[in-house]
Every structure is written in structure tokens, then in C-alpha cells.
Amino acid sequence: MSIMKDHDFDRAMGARIREARTVAKLSQGALGETIGCSFQQVQKYELGRDRVSAQVLARIAAALGREPGEFFEGVQVDTKVVPMSPATIRRHLSVAEQIEGLTPDARRRVMDLVALLPRTAAEEPAGPAEHADAALPHAA
Incomplete structure (x- = not known):
């Protein structure tokens, strides 16, 4: 049994x-209609x-005439939990509260910016970054 990351698990x-839908000889549209969603949504689940x-x-x-547990057989999910200190939790809550106080457009822009940030040290750009904020506009 191999351990899967979230995105690997979703694909599996x-x-x-x-596979179960194909065996049952149902189209994505027929399954979607039965479960109350569009064929496009079924396609997103399947992919x-x-x-x-x-x-x-x-x-x-x-x-599909199956038990829900059948879809999990032989799969071990990555369940490693990274504990957070109370200070980290407070900091995360503070950031979330500040973001909630923004206008919807500003929230979207902040989330777009966060999506561009590196997730690990390996993703950090090479070279000095000491003046990286010099090009950013400052609030008046």
C-alpha cells in the first residue's frame, strides 16, 4: 500500500x-442526473x-450499486499532521481576520498574490532579495 498526497488521492x-461508472454502463450525464449534478461536475470528479x-x-x-468504502480499498492517505504552536494559530487567525475586512476585490487580489508565492524554500528565487520590496507601491 502506498501513501498518497491529496491531489493523487483525488485523482485515484x-x-x-x-471505472465503476463504466462497469455500470452509465454515461457521465446519467450518473450526474441520478446524483443531482451536471455531467461536467461528474467529469471534474473523475479527473x-x-x-x-x-x-x-x-x-x-x-x-452505481456499490458501497462507499469500496472506493477506498487499498488506499492509504497521507495523514501526517504538522502541529502548530498557539502563537502560529493566533497569527493565522489575525491574517484571516484582516483579509475578511477587505473589500471583495481586494480579497481576490490578495489571494491571487498569495497563489504566486513560493510554498517551500526550494521554490524561493535564487539571489539576494534585500531590496525586493523597493519596487512595491507604499500606501499613503
Whole structure:
């Protein structure tokens, strides 16, 4: 049994759903109609682009004549939890509260910016960054 990361798990779950749907000889549209969503949404689940909730998985399993647990057989999920200190939790909550206080457009722009930031030290750009903020506009 191999341990899967979230995105790998979503793709594996989607492949299992697609396989079960194919065996049941149902189209994506027919499955979507049965579970109350569009064929496009079924396609997103099958490709692992959207995570399948427990409630949706139960509907899918029922529509395909399966038990929900069958979709998990042989899969071990990465369950490593990284503990956070109380100070880190407070800092995260403070940032979240500040973001919630922004206008919807400003929130979107902040989230776009955050999406561009490196996630690990390996993703950091090489070279000195001591003057990196000099080009940023400052609030008056």
C-alpha cells in the first residue's frame, strides 16, 4: 500500500468512480442526473479536479450499486499532521481576520498574490532579495 498526497488521492478516487461508472454502463450525464449534478461536475470528479465530498460519494456509490468504502480499498492517505504552536494559530487567525475586512476585490487580489508565492524554500528565487520590496507601491 502506498501513501498518497491529496491531489493523487483525488485523482485515484476519480479513476475508481470512472471505472465503476463504466462497469455500470452509465454515461457521465446519467450518473450526474441520478446524483443531482451536471455531467461536467461528474467529469471534474473523475479527473480529480474537484474533491468528492462524503455525501456525494454516498450518492455515487448508491447510483452505481456499490458501497462507499469500496472506493477506498487499498488506499492509504497521507495523514501526517504538522502541529502548530498557539502563537502560529493566533497569527493565522489575525491574517484571516484582516483579509475578511477587505473589500471583495481586494480579497481576490490578495489571494491571487498569495497563489504566486513560493510554498517551500526550494521554490524561493535564487539571489539576494534585500531590496525586493523597493519596487512595491507604499500606501499613503
